[in-house]
Amino acid sequence: xxxxxxxxxxxxxxxxxxxxxxxxxxxxxxxxxxxxxxxxxxxxxxxxxxxxxxxxxxxxxxxxxxxxxxxxxxxxxxxxxxxxxxxxxxxxxxxxxxxxxxxxxxxxxxxxxxxxxxxxxxxxxxxxxxxxxxxxxxxxxxxxxxxxxxxxxxxxxxxxxxxxxxxxxxxxxxxxxxxxxxxxxxxxxxxxxxxxxxxxxxxxxxxxxxxxxxxxxxxxxxxxxxxxxxxxxxxxxxxxxxxxxxxxxxxxxxxxxxxxxxxxxxxxxxxxxxxxxxxxxxxxxxx
Amino acid sequence: xxxxxxxxxxxxxxxxxxxxxxxxxxxxxxxxxxxxxxxxxxxxxxxxxxxxxxxxxxxxxxxxxxxxxxxxxxxxxxxxxxxxxxxxxxxxxxxxxxxxxxxxxxxxxxxxxxxxxxxxxxxxxxxxxxxxxxxxxxxxxxxxxxxxxxxxxxxxxxxxxxxxxxxxxxxxxxxxxxxxxxxxxxxxxxxxxxxxxxxxxxxxxxxxxxxxxxxxxxxxxxxxxxxxxxxxxxxxxxxxxxxxxxxxxxxxxxxxxxxxxxxxxxxxxxxxxxxxxxxxxxxxxxx
Numbered sequence: 001x002x003x004x005x006x007x008x009x010x011x012x013x014x015x016x017x018x019x020x021x022x023x024x025x026x027x028x029x030x031x032x033x034x035x036x037x038x039x040x041x042x043x044x045x046x047x048x049x050x051x052x053x054x055x056x057x058x059x060x061x062x063x064x065x066x067x068x069x070x071x072x073x074x075x076x077x078x079x080x081x082x083x084x085x086x087x088x089x090x091x092x093x094x095x096x097x098x099x100x101x102x103x104x105x106x107x108x109x110x111x112x113x114x115x116x117x118x119x120x121x122x123x124x125x126x127x128x129x130x131x132x133x134x135x136x137x138x139x140x141x142x143x144x145x146x147x148x149x150x151x152x153x154x155x156x157x158x159x160x161x162x163x164x165x166x167x168x169x170x171x172x173x174x175x176x177x178x179x180x181x182x183x184x185x186x187x188x189x190x191x192x193x194x195x196x197x198x199x200x201x202x203x204x205x206x207x208x209x210x211x212x213x214x215x216x217x218x219x220x221x222x223x224x225x226x227x228x229x230x231x232x233x234x235x236x237x238x239x240x241x242x243x244x245x246x247x248x249x250x251x252x253x254x255x256x257x258x259x260x261x262x263x264x265x266x267x268x269x270x271x272x273x274x275x276x277x278x279x280x281x282x283x284x285x286x287x
Numbered sequence: 288x289x290x291x292x293x294x295x296x297x298x299x300x301x302x303x304x305x306x307x308x309x310x311x312x313x314x315x316x317x318x319x320x321x322x323x324x325x326x327x328x329x330x331x332x333x334x335x336x337x338x339x340x341x342x343x344x345x346x347x348x349x350x351x352x353x354x355x356x357x358x359x360x361x362x363x364x365x366x367x368x369x370x371x372x373x374x375x376x377x378x379x380x381x382x383x384x385x386x387x388x389x390x391x392x393x394x395x396x397x398x399x400x401x402x403x404x405x406x407x408x409x410x411x412x413x414x415x416x417x418x419x420x421x422x423x424x425x426x427x428x429x430x431x432x433x434x435x436x437x438x439x440x441x442x443x444x445x446x447x448x449x450x451x452x453x454x455x456x457x458x459x460x461x462x463x464x465x466x467x468x469x470x471x472x473x474x475x476x477x478x479x480x481x482x483x484x485x486x487x488x489x490x491x492x493x494x495x496x497x498x499x500x501x502x503x504x505x506x507x508x509x510x511x512x513x514x515x516x517x518x519x520x521x522x523x524x525x526x527x528x529x530x531x532x533x534x535x536x537x538x539x540x541x542x543x544x545x546x547x548x549x550x551x552x553x554x555x556x557x558x559x560x561x562x563x564x565x566x567x568x569x570x571x572x573x574x
Contacts (some may be wrong), residue, residue, distance in 0.1 A: 006399055013522055014394040020346070026363055026412070029316045037410055039400040062543035076313055080326040080367075080408045086293055092302045096545045107301040111408075112293055113326040121398075121408035123324055158304040257346045257362035 004202075020206050021135050022066040023126070032133050037068035041082075041119040047158070048166060053092025054169045055118065056121040060099035062193070063124030065173035065240040069191040071134040071182020072126030074175060075103035079122050082115025090121065103175045108269055118265070131180035134244070135208035139188040139233065143245035143264040145188075145211050148174050148256060150219040151196050155236025155282075163223055171240040177256045183242055189244035195235045195237045195281030196261075199243045202272045211245075214263030214273040234272075237282025291489075293302075294321065307476055307493050308422050309353040310413070317323055319420050323353035328369075328406040334445070334455060339378025341456045342405070346379070347386035349480070350411035352460035352527040356478040358469020359413030361392035361462060366409055369402025374559040380405065390462045419469035421531070423493035426475040430532035430551040432498050435461050435543060437506040438483050442523025442569075448511055458527040464488045464543045470485030471540040476531035482522045482568030483548075486530045487557045498532075499558040521559075524569025 004221040009021045018024065023034035040046065040062060046055050060077060067074045073212075077100050083089055089112065100107055105124065153167035174191075181189060188207060192199045196218065200211050245264050246253070270277045298306045305311065310321035327333065327349060333342050347364060354361045370376055376399065387394055389460050392411065400406075440482050442453035461478075468476060475494060479486045483505065487498050507516040533540070557564045 001373055003399060006376060007565060009377050009379055010397065011400070013377070013384050018395055024363070024365065026395065034398060035363065035365060035410075035412070037365040037367045037396060037398050039369050039398050039402075039406070039408065041369065041400065041402060041406075043403060044401065076311070078311065078322060078323065078324040078410060080324045080410075082326050082328065082406065086288055090296050090300070091296055097300050108305055108313065109322055109324060110297065110301075111324050111326050112290060112327065114331065114402060115326075115328060115406070116330060119326070119369065119402070119406055121324065121326065121410075123322075123367075123410040123431075127324070213483060225420065240416075256482070277290075 013178030020137065022069040025084045032130050033127050033247050034067055034070045034072045034128065036063050037121060037123040038062040039117040039121045042117040046118065049171055052088045053095035056095025057170055060096040060118040061173045061240060063122040064103050064105065064175055065191045067124050067126035068126060069177045069189050070126065070171050071178050071189065072128035073130050073179060074103050074124055076108045076125040076127045077105045077122060077184055079110040079120060080110060081110065081199040082119035084115060084117055087124045088118060095104055104171060111248055126148045128182065132199045134182050134186055134189040136188055138202060139203060139207045139209055139245040139264045141209045141264050141266045142246055143187055143231050144260045145213055145245055145262040146250055146258045146260050146265060147192065147196060149241045150221055151192055152221045152232030152236040152241045154238030155232050156221045156224055161224055164221060164284060168238055171281035173240045174242045178242060180255045181253060185250050186244040186246040189242055192239050192241045192243050194237045196243065197234045198279065198281030199278050200277060201279045204268065204270055207265045210267045210269045211262060212265045215273050217259060217261045219259050235281050288294055288432050288453040306486065307424065309356040312319050315414060317417065319415050319417050321354055321357045321359045321415065323350050324408060324410040325349040326406065326408045326564045329404040333405065337456055339375045340382035343379035343382025344457055346409045347368060347383040348458045348460045348527060349381055351390050351392065351462055352407040352478045354413035355462045355465030356476050356529055357413065357415060358465050358476065360413035360418050361411055361413045362391050362467060363395045363412040364392045364409060365395060366397040366407060368397065369400040369406035369458050371402060371404055375405060390460060392481030399496055402493040404465045415469065421473055421476040423475055423477050423490055424496045425505045426490060426496055426532040427532045428496045428551050428553040430474055431535055431538055431547045432500055432549040433547050434483060434528055434530045434550060435464055435545045437508055438525040438526045438528050438529045439508045439519030443508045443511055450510055460527045463477045465529055467542045468540060472537050473531040473533040476529055478528050479528045479530050481524045483530065484521045484564050485568030486568065487564060491555065491557055494549045495552045497556040498549060499552045500558050504545050504546060504548045522568050
């Protein structure tokens with residue numbers, strides 16, 4: 001049992017369409033509101049050495065990244081904070097507040113709870129013009145497959161490459177990039193929080209085409225020997241990059257640093273250098 | 288240190304006005320969207336003997352009650368579920384889904400996390416016409432102080448009165464009542480989740496008047512000897528009733544079962560039978 005299998009249980013109850021995107025979609029006059037909620041907690045998500053401020057920052061960034069992946073502008077955030085030590089609250093909320101402010105969102109509410117371990121659920125609301133909304137579905141054969149920035153850095157830090165600490169401790173969600181990409185007309189998008197490989201498989205589930213990427217084109221985290229760097233870039237989790245597809249005609253898109261790593265193909269498979277790319281990456285394991 | 292003191296820390300970071308109501312308020316065209324988030328978890332909130340379905344129901348009801356207290360109609364819900372045993376997910380989500388459906392809300396998204404104990408954060412969004420929105424602030428001296436239903440039943444069950452099990456296990460948030468009260472023109476409202484006494488003190492903090500109630504008028508949970516029944520009604524937590532103030536002219540309000548228990552007074556105190564009512568009720572305790 002893994003996260004994606006468990007999600008099927010939820011799909012049976014709330015409907016498959018409600019589980020496909022990084023955010024839910026709400027009609028909002030002539031615009032669209034997107035909504036996302038994310039749970040983080042000490043055991044799984046907050047790495048030793050993180051300050052309360054960094055924990056708060058990360059908790060905001062996770063939801064801001066989901067909003068970015070729909071090409072929406074973050075507007076409102078709520079935080080439910082379960083604490084084992086109340087002394088952490090001020091630092092956590094200051095970090096969350098600073099991250100929200102940097103990316104244009106306002107903290108509008110929350111809940112405080114006493115809990116056995118620090119547990120933070122951030123809920124984010126964003127707004128986007130209907131015609132610029134981007135979902136996971138929408139890719140067409142022939143589209144380019146692209147990724148912003150460099151994946152694998154967060155996992156690289158966990159593997160001992162301390163130069164990549166910032167990627168994990170103070171992640172920068174691709175908020176302005178997401179909106180630029182939406183306006184440019186990209187066809188499908190999601191964030192890469194569980195690695196490029198799993199993200200491509202998620203896009204496969206949502207689309208009626210497949211994806212073929214070239215390993216030589218995937219950007220690699222700096223200062224790491226090659227087989228490991230490539231492994232991290234494809235399968236490492238904890239990054240906040242965007243993966244998207246776009247028609248060749250609109251490439252290059254000005255104002256966003258991204259790399260073309262492959263193409264959408266009619267064949268409903270995920271390939272790397274012509275061979276199947278494993279459905280492997282960061283997932284919670286369930287007994 | 289208690290919840291309300293800790294809240295002051297948050298007020299310093301996100302602003303006092305953001306922390307006063309049961310829900311945050313978002314402009315939504317010519318209407319208003321309200322948003323609330325609530326964390327519940329096994330150790331504190333889910334009583335032994337509750338089924339997964341009841342746990343899910345309760346998790347939805349908590350946020351639906353906050354929406355009701357703003358006189359809004361629940362529309363959208365998100366659930367972040369942290370599980371120690373994945374087998375619980377289906378039952379929890381079915382209970383949440385059934386509660387949402389009963390009260391007119393749709394589950395639009397969520398998150399699943401592996402966690403040391405079952406932890407559920409429900410986030411609710413509701414809609415209300417601007418002129419019908421009711422906040423905690425707005426009470427005026429001379430207004431009647433009223434409460435729906437009967438408080439103290441949830442705590443009564445915990446104290447061994449098994450006839451009150453339903454109040455705790457399958458709470459019924461006052462969703463239609465809240466909307467009727469808003470349209471009728473009540474002046475201030477909140478839900479009574481931490482007891483009547485604490486709620487009156489919360490209303491005191493939000494308003495420039497005080498409140499004076501009569502113990503003989505407070506509805507008592509059935510089948511409990513008197514001093515204990517009164518204690519439960521005033522100080523017991525875990526109920527989902529609404530407490531509100533309204534001008535005498537609009538009383539009685541048709542379509543809602545409620546009891547007048549007192550009046551708003553110019554003196555900024557909370558009184559019962561002319562004596563100060565203790566600021567006591569359900570609160571988390573912090574070291």
